[in-house]
Amino acid sequence: MEQLINVILLAMLAIVAIATAKLKDLFATIILFGIYSLLTAAIFVSLDAVDVAFTEAAVGAGISTILILSTIALTARTEKPSTHSVFLPLLVVIVTGVTLVYGTLDMPGFADPDAPVQQHVAPRYLNDSINEVGMPNVVTSVLASYRSYDTMGEVVVIFTAGISVMLLLSSVKHREDELGNLKDLKHHPILLYVSQIMIPLILLFALYVQFHGDFGPGGGFQAGVIFAAAFILYGMINGIDNTRKIFQNHILRWLAVTGVILYIGVGVVTLFLGGEFLNYNVLTEDNLAGQHYGIFLVELGVGIAVAATMLSLFLTFSEVRRSQ
Amino acid sequence: MISSHLPVLQVVVPLLAAPLCVLLKRPAVLWAFSLIVSILSAVMAYLLLQQTADGNIISYAMGGWAAPWGIEYRVDTLNAYVLLIVASISSLVLLGGRKSIEKEIETARLSHFYTAYLLCFAGLLGITITGDAFNVFVFLEISSIASYALISLGRDRRALTAAYQYLIMGTIGATFILIGIGMMYMVTGTLNMHDLAQRLPEVSNSRTLMTSFAFLFVGVSLKLALFPLHLWLPNAYTYAPSIVSAFLAGTATKVAVYVLMRFIFTVYGIEYAFTALPLSAILMLLAIAAIMLASMSAVYEDNIKRLFAYSSVAQLGYMVLGISFLSVAGLTSSLLHLFNHALMKAALFMALACVMYQQGNVLMGNIKGLGKRMPWTFGAIVIGGLSLVGVPLTVGFISKWYLILAAIEAGHMLLVAIVLVGSLIALVYVWKLVEQGYFQEGDEKITKQEAPMSLLLGTWFLVLANIYFGIDTSLTVGVAESTAQQLLGVSP
Amino acid sequence: MSTFLELYNYWIFIFLMMTGFYIVIAQGNLIKKVIGLNIFQTSVFLLYISMGKVANGTAPILIEGGAPYSNPLPHVLILTAIVVGVSTTAVAMALIVRIQEAYGTIEEQDIHEQDASL
Structure with missing residues (x-):
C-alpha cells in the first residue's frame, strides 16, 4: 500500500513537471509549481520525512509562490514564444538522463534497511540521541545539536538573501498608494472576517510549532515561516501600508540581526564557558538540561530571523512600483 | 583559550561581524570595521598556517560532537594556506578600496554592501576550513548568494544580467555538488571528508560512486569557471563594482580550485580519481583549451x-x-x-x-x-x-x-x-x-x-x-x- | 519488477532533474528559468529523502514501539537545502524586478538584442 501511494504520487509529480515546462502562461505555471511543491510535500510525508514535508509546504508552496507571483505582478504575465531550437537542449537532457540511469543502476535499493546510509552514522542518532540530547524528535536533535553548525549556516543563508534583496530593491521606485497593484481587500467582507478569525489562530499555531519542535515535527524554521505567513495574510487583506505601520524596515532589520546574533551568540557563550563552539553541555551542570537550553535558544534565534526576513522579503517586493 | 579555538573563530568572527554591520551607519566606521575584521582573519589564518606547518593536522569538533556524527573543522597546511590567501587579499583590497567603494556605491546602501561583503568573505573562509562535505555546500551558498548581490551593484545595467546569469549557473553548480555529496553519502553512510576517504576504497567499483564523482567534478568546475563552463565569469567580473571584481578575482575562483583539490586528493584519493576516470587527460585538455582560447579572447x-x-x-x-x-x-x-x-x-x-x-x-x-x-x-x-x-x-x-x-x-x-x-x-x-x-x-x-x-x-x-x-x-x-x-x- | 520498484524513486528523480534542467536551458523567460531551477533543486530533495526511507519505517520521532525509524540525517540536510532554495529564488526574483526596470523586458533574447545594439 505504502509502495503504491509512493508510485502514484511520484508519477503525478512527473506529469505536473512536464505541464510546468509546457505552459506559456506564467501565472498558471506558478500555480502549477505551487501544486508541484504540495505534491512533493505529500511524498515527503509518505517517505517519513514529516519535518521536511512541513517546510516544503510552507516554503515551496507558500513563500516561493508568493515571491514569484509578486514578481510577475511587476513584470509580464505571459511568456514570449521561444525562438530557441528545442532540439539541442532536448538532446542534451535525454543523453544526460540516460547516462544517469545507467550510472545509478547499482544504487542501494529503495527502502532497503541494510543500505549503507542506514549504517554507520545514522544509528547513533536514533539510538543515543535520547540519552545524549534528550529529545524525542531525532530530526530536531540532529538539526539543532549534532549538526547545529549547519543550521547556523542556514540562518546566515536566509539572512544573506534578505540583505541581498534589500540591496537590490532599495533603489527602485516605490509604489504610490492609489497606483499600486496590490490594493487592500478590505471591501471583501468575507475575506476580512475570515482573516480576522484566522490570523490569531495562525499566530498561536506558529508559537506551538516553535516550542513543540522537540516532540513533534516543527521548529524555529517552520514557525518563523508560519508567523510571517500570518502577517502576509494581514498585509494582503488590510493593505501593505497598514502592515508597515507595525513592521517598519528598521524594526525588521533589527529583528533579523537579533535572530542571527542570538544563534551565533549561543556558540560564543559556550566558547567562554570552556566548551567547543555550540557545545550546549557546558551551559549548565546537567548535560541534558544544557542541551535543552541551547536548543531552545538557537531555535528561537532561527524563528526570529526567519520570520523577520520572510516578512521583510514580502513587504519589499510588494512596495515596488510597477515600471511601465 | 583563543589558540585552541582558532579554527572556529576564523569563520565566526566575520560571520558575527556581518550582521553587526547592518547596524552601523557612518561610511568611515563601516570601512574601518570591515577592514579590522578582515585583518584579524588574516592574522588568525597566519597563526593556523604556523600551527600546521610541520604537517600537524588540527581537528575541531563543532558542538563537542566527535566526527563523523558532528561537523568537524579540519585544518592542514592546504586549508591554512588558502585561508591566508583569501584573508590577506581581502584585507589589502579593503585597505585601499574605501574611496572606490564610496564612489561606486550609494551611501544609503553602504551598510548592506559591507554586510554582504563580509558574508561573502566568511562564506569563502567557511568552505575552505571545513572537514564536512555538506558543510561545504552551506557555506558555498552563503558566499554565492552574497556575491550575486555584490555583482549586481555595478553601475552598468548589464551588471544585473551578469548577476542573474551567474546565479543560474552558480546554483546549477552548487546543486550538482549537492547531488555528488548525496551519492557519496548513499554508498558510505557518512559526510565527514576524512571518514569518506577511509570508507570510499571499499566501494570503489560502485557505479554510483563514479556518478557522484562526475557530478562533483562538473559542479566544482562551474564554480571554478573551468573552460568551457566559464561563461558567467567574464560578465560578472566586468560589470561588478571595481572593488568587488578585485576581491572576487583574487579569492572566489581560488577557493573553488581548493575544493577541487580537496575532493580529488583527500576525499576520493588520487588512485580512485585518476584510475576510475581518465581525469588526468580530461584536466589537461580542458586546461590547454582554457589557456589558448581564453587568452585569444582576451587579445580582442x-x-x-x-x-x-x-x-x-x-x-x-x-x-x-x-x-x-x-x-x-x-x-x-x-x-x-x-x-x-x-x-x-x-x-x-x-x-x-x-x-x-x-x-x-x-x-x-x-x-x-x-x-x-x-x-x-x-x-x-x-x-x-x-x-x-x-x-x-x-x-x-x-x-x-x-x-x-x-x-x-x-x-x-x-x-x-x-x-x-x-x-x-x-x-x-x-x-x-x-x-x-x-x-x-x-x-x-x-x-x-x-x-x-x-x-x-x-x-x-x-x-x-x-x-x-x-x-x-x-x-x-x-x-x-x-x-x-x-x-x-x-x-x- | 523488483529492480523497478527499488530504483523507481531514483528514476523519477532523474526525470524531474532533467525536466528542470531542460526548462533552465531551453526557455528564454527569466522567471520560467527560475521555476525550472526550483524543479531541479526539488528533485535533489527527493533523492536525499528517498535514500533515508526504511521499509515499514516511521518518522524519526521516538515513541514506544515506533521502530524501525527512517534515517533522520537526510531530513536535516534537506531542511537546509530547502532554505537555500528559497533564498536563491528570492534573490533571483529581486534581480528580475531590477532587470525589468532596466530593460523593460524579462525575455533573454530581447535583453541580448538591447545589449548588442549599444
Missing part, C-alpha cells in the same frame, strides 16, 4: 576589465594543468599559482579601480595617454601585466618556472610549448595596453589626474607584493612544496 577584448577576466580563465587553466600532472612538482606549481595569481589579479583590478575612479570607464579607447595622466596607476597595470606574462622578478615568473619544470619532468614537451605560447599571447594583450597608455597621445588639455592616495597605496601594496614574492620565494615555495607532498602522500 575592448573592455579592459573583461580582458583581465578572460585572462583569469586562462590562468585558471595553468592551475588545472599543474593538477593534471599528478606530481609533486605539478601540484607545487598549481599551489604557487593560486597565491601568485591572486596577487596579480587583485593588483590589476585595483589599478583598474583607480582608472574607473577617475574616468568612469575602462575601455581601451579611453586609456590613450594614461601613462602620462595617471603614471602611478598605469605603472601598476604594467607591472601587474608583466607579472601575468611571467617576466622574471615577478611572481608570474615563479609560477611559470615551476609549471615548466613539472611539464619537463613529466616529459610533456608539447605542454612546455603551450605554456610559452600562452605567455606570448599574454604579452600581446599586455603590450596592447602599454601601447595605448604610453605611445598614443591622449587628450592634451587634461594634465595629471592621479587617483586618490589611498587607492594607489592599496594598489601598490599588491604590486610590491608581486615583486617581493617574485624575488623572495622561500615562504611560498616552501609551503606549496610541503603541501603538495602532503596531498600526494609523499614524505619529504
Whole structure:
C-alpha cells in the first residue's frame, strides 16, 4: 500500500513537471509549481520525512509562490514564444538522463534497511540521541545539536538573501498608494472576517510549532515561516501600508540581526564557558538540561530571523512600483 | 583559550561581524570595521598556517560532537594556506578600496554592501576550513548568494544580467555538488571528508560512486569557471563594482580550485580519481583549451576589465594543468599559482579601480595617454601585466618556472610549448595596453589626474607584493612544496 | 519488477532533474528559468529523502514501539537545502524586478538584442 501511494504520487509529480515546462502562461505555471511543491510535500510525508514535508509546504508552496507571483505582478504575465531550437537542449537532457540511469543502476535499493546510509552514522542518532540530547524528535536533535553548525549556516543563508534583496530593491521606485497593484481587500467582507478569525489562530499555531519542535515535527524554521505567513495574510487583506505601520524596515532589520546574533551568540557563550563552539553541555551542570537550553535558544534565534526576513522579503517586493 | 579555538573563530568572527554591520551607519566606521575584521582573519589564518606547518593536522569538533556524527573543522597546511590567501587579499583590497567603494556605491546602501561583503568573505573562509562535505555546500551558498548581490551593484545595467546569469549557473553548480555529496553519502553512510576517504576504497567499483564523482567534478568546475563552463565569469567580473571584481578575482575562483583539490586528493584519493576516470587527460585538455582560447579572447577584448577576466580563465587553466600532472612538482606549481595569481589579479583590478575612479570607464579607447595622466596607476597595470606574462622578478615568473619544470619532468614537451605560447599571447594583450597608455597621445588639455592616495597605496601594496614574492620565494615555495607532498602522500 | 520498484524513486528523480534542467536551458523567460531551477533543486530533495526511507519505517520521532525509524540525517540536510532554495529564488526574483526596470523586458533574447545594439 505504502509502495503504491509512493508510485502514484511520484508519477503525478512527473506529469505536473512536464505541464510546468509546457505552459506559456506564467501565472498558471506558478500555480502549477505551487501544486508541484504540495505534491512533493505529500511524498515527503509518505517517505517519513514529516519535518521536511512541513517546510516544503510552507516554503515551496507558500513563500516561493508568493515571491514569484509578486514578481510577475511587476513584470509580464505571459511568456514570449521561444525562438530557441528545442532540439539541442532536448538532446542534451535525454543523453544526460540516460547516462544517469545507467550510472545509478547499482544504487542501494529503495527502502532497503541494510543500505549503507542506514549504517554507520545514522544509528547513533536514533539510538543515543535520547540519552545524549534528550529529545524525542531525532530530526530536531540532529538539526539543532549534532549538526547545529549547519543550521547556523542556514540562518546566515536566509539572512544573506534578505540583505541581498534589500540591496537590490532599495533603489527602485516605490509604489504610490492609489497606483499600486496590490490594493487592500478590505471591501471583501468575507475575506476580512475570515482573516480576522484566522490570523490569531495562525499566530498561536506558529508559537506551538516553535516550542513543540522537540516532540513533534516543527521548529524555529517552520514557525518563523508560519508567523510571517500570518502577517502576509494581514498585509494582503488590510493593505501593505497598514502592515508597515507595525513592521517598519528598521524594526525588521533589527529583528533579523537579533535572530542571527542570538544563534551565533549561543556558540560564543559556550566558547567562554570552556566548551567547543555550540557545545550546549557546558551551559549548565546537567548535560541534558544544557542541551535543552541551547536548543531552545538557537531555535528561537532561527524563528526570529526567519520570520523577520520572510516578512521583510514580502513587504519589499510588494512596495515596488510597477515600471511601465 | 583563543589558540585552541582558532579554527572556529576564523569563520565566526566575520560571520558575527556581518550582521553587526547592518547596524552601523557612518561610511568611515563601516570601512574601518570591515577592514579590522578582515585583518584579524588574516592574522588568525597566519597563526593556523604556523600551527600546521610541520604537517600537524588540527581537528575541531563543532558542538563537542566527535566526527563523523558532528561537523568537524579540519585544518592542514592546504586549508591554512588558502585561508591566508583569501584573508590577506581581502584585507589589502579593503585597505585601499574605501574611496572606490564610496564612489561606486550609494551611501544609503553602504551598510548592506559591507554586510554582504563580509558574508561573502566568511562564506569563502567557511568552505575552505571545513572537514564536512555538506558543510561545504552551506557555506558555498552563503558566499554565492552574497556575491550575486555584490555583482549586481555595478553601475552598468548589464551588471544585473551578469548577476542573474551567474546565479543560474552558480546554483546549477552548487546543486550538482549537492547531488555528488548525496551519492557519496548513499554508498558510505557518512559526510565527514576524512571518514569518506577511509570508507570510499571499499566501494570503489560502485557505479554510483563514479556518478557522484562526475557530478562533483562538473559542479566544482562551474564554480571554478573551468573552460568551457566559464561563461558567467567574464560578465560578472566586468560589470561588478571595481572593488568587488578585485576581491572576487583574487579569492572566489581560488577557493573553488581548493575544493577541487580537496575532493580529488583527500576525499576520493588520487588512485580512485585518476584510475576510475581518465581525469588526468580530461584536466589537461580542458586546461590547454582554457589557456589558448581564453587568452585569444582576451587579445580582442575592448573592455579592459573583461580582458583581465578572460585572462583569469586562462590562468585558471595553468592551475588545472599543474593538477593534471599528478606530481609533486605539478601540484607545487598549481599551489604557487593560486597565491601568485591572486596577487596579480587583485593588483590589476585595483589599478583598474583607480582608472574607473577617475574616468568612469575602462575601455581601451579611453586609456590613450594614461601613462602620462595617471603614471602611478598605469605603472601598476604594467607591472601587474608583466607579472601575468611571467617576466622574471615577478611572481608570474615563479609560477611559470615551476609549471615548466613539472611539464619537463613529466616529459610533456608539447605542454612546455603551450605554456610559452600562452605567455606570448599574454604579452600581446599586455603590450596592447602599454601601447595605448604610453605611445598614443591622449587628450592634451587634461594634465595629471592621479587617483586618490589611498587607492594607489592599496594598489601598490599588491604590486610590491608581486615583486617581493617574485624575488623572495622561500615562504611560498616552501609551503606549496610541503603541501603538495602532503596531498600526494609523499614524505619529504 | 523488483529492480523497478527499488530504483523507481531514483528514476523519477532523474526525470524531474532533467525536466528542470531542460526548462533552465531551453526557455528564454527569466522567471520560467527560475521555476525550472526550483524543479531541479526539488528533485535533489527527493533523492536525499528517498535514500533515508526504511521499509515499514516511521518518522524519526521516538515513541514506544515506533521502530524501525527512517534515517533522520537526510531530513536535516534537506531542511537546509530547502532554505537555500528559497533564498536563491528570492534573490533571483529581486534581480528580475531590477532587470525589468532596466530593460523593460524579462525575455533573454530581447535583453541580448538591447545589449548588442549599444
